[in-house]
Amino acid sequence: MLRIVTDGAADFPPGWLERYRVAVIPINIQMKGRTYLQGVDVNDDDFYRFVEQERVIPKTSQPSPQQFVAFYRRIAQPGDTVLSIHVTSRLSGTFHSAVQAAKELVDEMKVVPFDSLGGSASLAFMCRDARAMAEAGATLEQILARLTWLREHISVVLTLNSLEYARLSGRVRAAQALAAGLLRIKPVVELRDGFLDMVDKVRTRSRSLEAVVQRVKAGVGFRPAHVAVVNARAPQAAQWLHERVQQVLKVRELITTNLSIAVAANLGPGTAGVVAYPAEE
Structure with missing residues (x-):
């Protein structure tokens, strides 16, 4: 089965995550000396409230390879293929963490990290097209070719x-x-x-x-x-x-x-x- 994963830099309209069965690994957010998980421990309202009250911009960091390993094991089964589509590697270390995790899990599942060189809704469009193609019977190679085209044209x-x-x-x-x-x-x-x-x-x-x-x-x-x-x-x-x-x-x-x-x-x-x-x- 093909699992599709992206990260917290992706922006989806309502309903797309469920419709296209996309799993999102959260980013880490540092506020007041503590680390929180986006969408798990802190939501958008919490973030903006902190900025307004503290006048400090929280720092963010990519998920670690260990966080990726745990996440992949949670959303996928042994033998599954995971297509992991991520924010540009030139502004974030998220893609590189996914690559490290893929190497660690090579004997459990096939993880294929893809560097979008983008972010925001471009990730949503990529995940949408990947799922639609998979449902239509496309191969992984065909899906990757489509993602590469999108990367060049968005x-x-x-x-x-x-x-x-x-x-x-x-x-x-x-x-x-x-x-x-x-x-x-x-x-x-x-x-x-x-x-x-x-x-x-x-x-x-x-x-x-x-x-x-x-x-x-x-x-x-x-x-x-x-x-x-x-x-x-x-x-x-x-x-x-x-x-x-x-x-x-x-x-x-x-x-x-x-x-x-x-x-x-x-x-x-x-x-x-x-x-x-x-x-x-």
Whole structure:
């Protein structure tokens, strides 16, 4: 049986985890000197409440190889195949932990880690397509080929409410080099080759949201597109993006989802953006 696993950096709309039978290994979150498991010991409300009260950004860390081993044994049976699809290895050690765990379990089950070079809703789209293909009788090799195609064609573009979180986390390249006086700008970042690069910076929220849509349009062109609008406590921005992408893109599918704690902890509340890829004709 094929088991599909991803991590806490994935953003799924309601119902997808159950429908596509995806197991999510939680990330570790450090708050007040203690380590909590995302979605197990701490939820989104707990995270944002801590940030508001303490004015401190919790640190996150990838699951350890030992946590992966225990997780795989819990969700799979000996002889199963586990397809483990993870956040970009260039910003997180999660994929490498999965690789180490796969080596340890080689005599129990077949674990196939896949580096998405992405995150957020791109992981959800990958998991969805993997399950749909498996249900249609595709081989593992065919599924991996599809994931590789998605990895090469998915656009992930976000705008941050401020650079404070990105500067402290170091997740956005070049952010740390900016002068403190620029923290009031509205940066636009794009996930390219597994890295988050700042691709634009404007003074107003409306311009940054429009820049997100235009950069996504440049990626998918006039082809029909699968689209996700994502946000971290930014419902008004998400609603604007939801309406705007339907005006600018040829939308075949449109979902909306919240950004996970794993992403929000590094980019900050107020982050909003679009994840999209062209539909194959």
